[in-house]
Amino acid sequence: MAQEYDLVILGGGTGGYVAAIRASQLGLKTAIVEKGKLGGTCLHNGCIPSKALLRSAEVFATAKRGEDFGVVTGEVSVNFGKVQERKNKIIDQLHKGVQHLMKQGKIDVYEGLGRILGPSIFSPMPGTISVEMNNGDDNEMLIPKNVIIATGSRPRTLPGLEIDGDYVLSSDEALQLEALPSSIIIVGGGVIGIEWASMLSDFGVEVTVLEYADRIIPTEDKEISKEMQRLMKKKGIKLVTSAKVLPETLVKDNGVAISAEVKGGVKEFKAEKLLVSVGRQANTEGIGLNNTEIQVEKGFIVTNKFFQTKESHIYAIGDVIGGLQLAHVASHEGIVAVEHIAGNDPSPFDYNLVSRCIYSNPEVSSVGITEDHAKEKGHKVKVGKFSFRAIGKALVFGESDGFVKIIADEETNDILGVHMIGPHVTDMITEAGLAMVLDATPWEIAHTIHPHPTLSEAIGEAALAVDGKAIHS
Numbered sequence: 001m002a003q004e005y006d007l008v009i010l011g012g013g014t015g016g017y018v019a020a021i022r023a024s025q026l027g028l029k030t031a032i033v034e035k036g037k038l039g040g041t042c043l044h045n046g047c048i049p050s051k052a053l054l055r056s057a058e059v060f061a062t063a064k065r066g067e068d069f070g071v072v073t074g075e076v077s078v079n080f081g082k083v084q085e086r087k088n089k090i091i092d093q094l095h096k097g098v099q100h101l102m103k104q105g106k107i108d109v110y111e112g113l114g115r116i117l118g119p120s121i122f123s124p125m126p127g128t129i130s131v132e133m134n135n136g137d138d139n140e141m142l143i144p145k146n147v148i149i150a151t152g153s154r155p156r157t158l159p160g161l162e163i164d165g166d167y168v169l170s171s172d173e174a175l176q177l178e179a180l181p182s183s184i185i186i187v188g189g190g191v192i193g194i195e196w197a198s199m200l201s202d203f204g205v206e207v208t209v210l211e212y213a214d215r216i217i218p219t220e221d222k223e224i225s226k227e228m229q230r231l232m233k234k235k236g237i238k239l240v241t242s243a244k245v246l247p248e249t250l251v252k253d254n255g256v257a258i259s260a261e262v263k264g265g266v267k268e269f270k271a272e273k274l275l276v277s278v279g280r281q282a283n284t285e286g287i288g289l290n291n292t293e294i295q296v297e298k299g300f301i302v303t304n305k306f307f308q309t310k311e312s313h314i315y316a317i318g319d320v321i322g323g324l325q326l327a328h329v330a331s332h333e334g335i336v337a338v339e340h341i342a343g344n345d346p347s348p349f350d351y352n353l354v355s356r357c358i359y360s361n362p363e364v365s366s367v368g369i370t371e372d373h374a375k376e377k378g379h380k381v382k383v384g385k386f387s388f389r390a391i392g393k394a395l396v397f398g399e400s401d402g403f404v405k406i407i408a409d410e411e412t413n414d415i416l417g418v419h420m421i422g423p424h425v426t427d428m429i430t431e432a433g434l435a436m437v438l439d440a441t442p443w444e445i446a447h448t449i450h451p452h453p454t455l456s457e458a459i460g461e462a463a464l465a466v467d468g469k470a471i472h473s
């Protein structure tokens, strides 16, 4: 029998399940259709498992230099089975938490593959959802007033570098490794590639990164890329930039060999495994878009600022619409979409205020625009920079590489961008985000008293440095 809903959400990842909770809070009768597991990529194949592995790698790397802290450890080794077990336990716990939240919100969860149907006996408009149930039961038919498509994304690869799960991996397979390889080539030096490079290197794996652009993490501020490059090299990671990988040269024989066009010619690289991390492609296929007027451009669903597609009662959020493919972006887009469905007149999402983080060791975080971008936009900029080397807490931690950089407009004093590299900066960026939301000036950041000793003092000092007034430099 067909069920009627105010809202049906296709996909129960971070975007979908958060949207469902907000909808339930607003009194909308809501259902989620999920073909895999609630929590989606972020919980099962992304943010959480990768951060759990990064943390184990960090503990190992710290234990190996226990002597620096006066702690005698003896020989330290990795039990990778235990590392994976710990990761899986964290995922299980959080998965149960999301399931509980669905029950608490009285959100119906349909475990199966959802597809949007065209106009039918159930509805004159496209949007009825047919669910092919995972347990083999007859298809369920859901008749919603509104739909949110939150079907997410999957790893992209390059033609010729097909994922085989053995020699050639995407992050999905890498997260399930049963043993660490002795060496790895990572194709792509963006956010995910650099997190893997840092983690595997801290675990003792020999890592080579091949990046097409002329610098790693090319979307970050140039000075951040440069510092990251220095620190990754210091770890022993081999970084090859301006490298055009030639997939047709891939040889799999007791390991992998692949060539790349690099400065000065073509060079061959060899390792036990190869990880492809060249971005993610949206899951737009097989969900019934052909039964609608919904537009797809460059592989992503097109929406307006409230996330409505060409069919105004069908919304789309998260990785499937492209842009910043981040969990906190997906969930906030979901909240805006639901508020709009409920008629609450939400403010459109300002993507310039989204914090972006890289959880490598050292970490990177940023909000707003880079120095180059600010200049391109015609701003006369003033820049304040402060190194963690002069921050007591960083020395106490034994992690004093990196800096905080604040870019402000010379005339208006507006903060245009804040960029950090160093210890725990992913936990520090929200202060900068809040400052930008509140339209604060560097002076206001500096006069927010930063307790001593904390790593956040670097933000206060960088804010003072914008006008040449840093105390400890």
Ligand SMILES: Cc1cc2nc3c(=O)[nH]c(=O)nc-3n(C[C@H](O)[C@H](O)[C@H](O)COP(=O)(O)OP(=O)(O)OC[C@H]3O[C@@H](n4cnc5c(N)ncnc54)[C@H](O)[C@@H]3O)c2cc1C
Residues within 6 Å of the ligand: 010, 011, 012, 013, 014, 015, 016, 033, 034, 035, 036, 037, 038, 039, 040, 041, 042, 043, 045, 046, 047, 048, 050, 112, 113, 114, 115, 150, 151, 152, 153, 171, 192, 283, 286, 287, 317, 318, 319, 320, 325, 326, 327, 328, 329, 330, 359
């Ligand atoms: C290795 C890695 C690390 C990452 N680390 C971070 C990080 O640290 N921080 C961060 O912010 N972001 C991180 N991300 C990105 C983050 O995971 C995504 O931005 C986020 O998961 C997007 O959420 P979403 O809801 O749009 O899609 P997803 O989380 O991909 O969820 C989509 C869901 O839809 C389901 N689905 C698809 N089609 C159908 C269908 N037809 N019927 C029913 N169900 C369907 C899928 O099974 C899936 O569960 C990482 C990604 C990766 C790969």
